[in-house]
Amino acid sequence: MSSVIDHSKEKKLLHALFACFGFGIMAWLPRFPEVKANLQLDNGAFGSIVSTGGIGAFLGLLTVGHIIHKFGAFRVTITSILLLFSSLALLVQVNSSLPFLFFNVSFGFGITAVHVCLNSHGFHLLERGKLNVITSGAGYWSAGSLATSILSGLLVGRVALTTHITILSVLLTVIMLSIVIRLKAVLLEPNTSTDHDYTIKDIFTSFEIDWPVSLGMACVIYLEFALGDWGTIFPKERLDISAGLSTAPFIVFTAAMIVGRLLIARLLNFAPIQIWAKRGVIFAGIGFGGCIIVATHLPANLTWWSYSLFILGYAMAGLGSSFVAPSFFAAANRRSKLPSAVVVGQFGVTNTVLTFAVKWIVAWTIQFTGSIALAMMIPTAMMLATIFFVSSLKQESLSKS
Numbered sequence: 001m002s003s004v005i006d007h008s009k010e011k012k013l014l015h016a017l018f019a020c021f022g023f024g025i026m027a028w029l030p031r032f033p034e035v036k037a038n039l040q041l042d043n044g045a046f047g048s049i050v051s052t053g054g055i056g057a058f059l060g061l062l063t064v065g066h067i068i069h070k071f072g073a074f075r076v077t078i079t080s081i082l083l084l085f086s087s088l089a090l091l092v093q094v095n096s097s098l099p100f101l102f103f104n105v106s107f108g109f110g111i112t113a114v115h116v117c118l119n120s121h122g123f124h125l126l127e128r129g130k131l132n133v134i135t136s137g138a139g140y141w142s143a144g145s146l147a148t149s150i151l152s153g154l155l156v157g158r159v160a161l162t163t164h165i166t167i168l169s170v171l172l173t174v175i176m177l178s179i180v181i182r183l184k185a186v187l188l189e190p191n192t193s194t195d196h197d198y199t200i201k202d203i204f205t206s207f208e209i210d211w212p213v214s215l216g217m218a219c220v221i222y223l224e225f226a227l228g229d230w231g232t233i234f235p236k237e238r239l240d241i242s243a244g245l246s247t248a249p250f251i252v253f254t255a256a257m258i259v260g261r262l263l264i265a266r267l268l269n270f271a272p273i274q275i276w277a278k279r280g281v282i283f284a285g286i287g288f289g290g291c292i293i294v295a296t297h298l299p300a301n302l303t304w305w306s307y308s309l310f311i312l313g314y315a316m317a318g319l320g321s322s323f324v325a326p327s328f329f330a331a332a333n334r335r336s337k338l339p340s341a342v343v344v345g346q347f348g349v350t351n352t353v354l355t356f357a358v359k360w361i362v363a364w365t366i367q368f369t370g371s372i373a374l375a376m377m378i379p380t381a382m383m384l385a386t387i388f389f390v391s392s393l394k395q396e397s398l399s400k401s
Contacts, residue, residue: 007129010186013179014125017118018137020179022144024085024172025111026254027165028092030152030232030247034161038095043233043372045097047363050229052101054356056108061352064116072190073124074180077117081176084110085169092165112352123333124188138326139261146254153247210335216389217328218354220281220321223288223379225355226362227253227314234372235310238296239303253314260322274393277324281386284320288313289380296373321383324390331393358382 005013028035036046068076087107094100122133148168155164180187227250236246260280267276291313295306358378365375 005182005186007125007131010125010129010183011131011133013183014118014121014133015137015140017176017179018140019144019147020172020176021114021118022141023148024088024144024168026145026228027148027152027168028088028161029228030149030250031156031161031164032229032232033236033246034156035092036233038092038161039097039100040095041097042367044364044367047229047366048360049097049101049104051356051359051363053104053108053111054352054359056105056110057112057352058356060109060112060116064113065120068117068120068188069191073117073121073188074184076113077180077187078177080110080113080117081173081180084114085173089166089169092162119329121183121187125186132330134330135261135264135323135326138323139258142254142257142261142322146251146258149247149251149254153251156247210332210392212389212392213328213332213335214351214354216386216392217325217332218351218358219382219386219389220324220328221351222355222358222382223284223317223321224257224325225359226376226379227317229359230362230366230372230376231314234376235307238372239307239310241303241307245307249310249314252311253318256315256318257322260319261326264323272394273323273327274390277327277390277393278387280320280322280324281383281390282320284317285380285383285386287316287320288383289377291316292373292376292380317383324386327393328389335392 039046039049041049064076064080083106087103087110091100091103091107094103118137119134122137125131125133152164231250231253232246234246235241235249264273264276291309295309295313298306298309362375362378365378366372369375
């Protein structure tokens with residue numbers, strides 16, 4: 001039996017990998033209050049130590065694209081999945097800051113490595129089959145994220161954090177490895193041309209920064225990171241609601257992202273992507289910021305009105321920003337002449353550095369002011385600032401050598 005699969009089947013398998021990826025890495029976010037309690041840290045220290053995943057992400061983004069280019073995607077993807085889920089399983093077992101920091105850096109590297117592998121293959125499929133799976137893949141990632149957020153919310157108080165994450169890590173490792181093995185015949189092969197052989201030196205000398213795209217991506221994506229880090233802690237601490245209910249706004253945010261990412265292809269029939277991106281970030285920034293401001297200034301006896309505004313604000317943020325980040329991501333590849341795997345990594349380096357810095361600013365803003373609501377105005381302002389960079393999304397391409 002031939003190991004070759006058609007493009008349609010390949011697309012479905014890649015979508016399944018994106019869904020599993022989202023399901024896995026987002027599983028512990030709704031349970032962050034438990035993680036924070038286990039480590040016995042205040043908000044500033046917890047936000048700082050969680051942000052150290054950015055160190056691993058930086059190292060991964062700087063190197064993994066070149067490693068794929070040199071050794072091929074199959075071995076790198078297998079290794080990345082094993083590293084990702086072993087790190088996640090160990091993260092929830094520890095209750096001391098030092099080992100948590102070590103495993104968190106490893107987890108950040110694993111996330112980045114799998115991210116680079118999957119998106120590199122997405123661009124590889126686009127080049128061979130003219131099938132764009134970058135935005136739809138992000139939609140399936142969000143679908144996995146939504147499903148795991150719902151599951152995690154239901155398991156809070158019923159199943160121990162360690163049991164939940166350990167079992168999930170093992171199952172997803174098996175599922176994703178089996179899918180990668182099925183895709184082996186069509187994954188990126190190792191580079192055999194010495195003319196395009198990237199060395200360690202080339203990692204630094206070939207580094208490029210496309211500032212309009214990188215800054216636009218950093219501005220639009222940080223709200224998603226902020227809600228990932230603080231999205232469940234925020235309503236729980238602000239409104240003193242149950243841990244299960246505190247996950248609902250983030251679930252709604254993720255559901256809205258799925259809707260936006262799946263609808264954008266139809267909307268492009270009426271206006272180009274840069275127009276929709278400008279409208280989306282204005283809708284997301286004003287909607288989220290406005291709802292949070294009103295919700296946090298309502299009297300204490302209007303808790304459920306505040307909670308409803310939280311949900312509405314998260315929904316507007318998810319819907320408006322949903323397709324903008326994948327659009328910047330696709331633009332980065334389109335505007336560069338470097339191999340796709342290298343572009344994915346290099347583009348992510350700049351954004352990881354920027355978001356790492358903002359994560360620290362947000363964490364210590366919360367610590368010094370005692371207000372998560374005030375700190376959330378930082379990603380709100382960044383979302384609105386994205387409008388200055390959307391012109392870089394225009395469909396102008398450079399051919400890859």
